[in-house]
Amino acid sequence: MSERKRRRSEAAAPVASISDGSTSKKPRKQDSHAQGLRKHLKSDAEILASIREMYEASRSEVSSSKAVSLSDLNLSSACREVSDRDVASVQVAIERTVLAVARSILAGSGFSFDVPSRAASNQLYVPEIDRIVLRDKSSSRPFASLSTVRKATVTARVLSLVYAVLRRDIHITKRDLFYTDVKLFQDQSQSDAVLDDVSCMLGCTRSSLHVVASEKGVVVGRLVFTDDGDRIDCTKMGIGGKAIPPNIDRVGNLESDALFILLVEKDAAFMRLAEDRFYNRFPCIIVTAKGQPDVATRLFLKRMKTELKLPVLALVDSDPYGLKILSVYMCGSKNMSYDSSNLTTPDIKWLGVRPSDLDKYKVPEQCRLPMTDQDVKAGKDLLEEDFVKKNEGWVKELEIMVKTRQKAEIQALSSFGFQYLSEVYLPLKLQQRDWL
Incomplete structure (x- = not known):
């Protein structure tokens, strides 16, 4: 046999052994487990019947329950809340604030701003309404003090800029606001913080100031609404979805034939569900803020829940931060506790991914991550929170x-297949009504 023929023969040998099955791979354990779970899936019609039961129960609960507000509760300490206000009333509030400053200066007393304290020690969780609120406690921000002179100046500047925006009846982003006076603000976090202070001072929502964050959240699925008069059909937005408008006050006419809202933490999971058209198989609206929720997404979710009367199911990572993100949607953030009545969506059901799911669905060890000491501490801290208890x-x-x-x-669920999330995991969860 020539050298060339011998090499060809050796090269062909492995191919032959593969073709006759002698070296074929055995099915992976996770593949067989996934196939086993598929067999437990009922027909879509049966799963939809289970979802409709949840939908009807949710609507019945909404109809029979009476909304409880802070004013209905006899709390031991007074609390502060803001509300949506029109342009004219916010302008009047700013004018009154500035007039008080002018009178103080003319009287020779200098000036200071009376700013509600948003410190963590001034936050209060109220179980009756299941959200965090702000106690009615204020602190003085005098211009004549070295410790507060700069912050008082920034506060005056923000008031001036907001007033100018309202006079023109336009909206700007927080980034726009920052760049109007970079040298004074120094960092956007400083102008953002004072913007929240101003909102709380004036007793209006941040949206009422016409200063919004850049678009972040997206929505897809069985939802139609108008955005500044334009009709938006969220079933025709591709896999990227429709960006949630930062100017929520211009959103209206919400219509839907969905049975529930699926709140997703991550953009990757959102895209998977959107591409698989999960919302057509199981009529729903899918929304994500791509991580930490922004104000617009929280407002939009609240609007959908309130106006469409749909139950909300949440899909987040199985870690302390996933649950923290869920808690922000439900109970509010301490940073914006003054506006929790507008930003929170109560009674969101935790669908997954839950810690018990890792063993229940046999998520491979190589797809699980060890928790750091900081993660463990975050988990233990959550166990001490009243809304968790x-x-x-x-x-x-x-x-x-x-x-x-x-x-x-x-x-991690992708270890069973890239479409396992939409084809097996979520349908099984819905079929078993496995949420908390």
């Missing part, structure tokens, strides 16, 4: 997480 299911899940010291992202 009131939900026994949440407590059990967090205890599992802290005990096993394991976490996992939604994408």
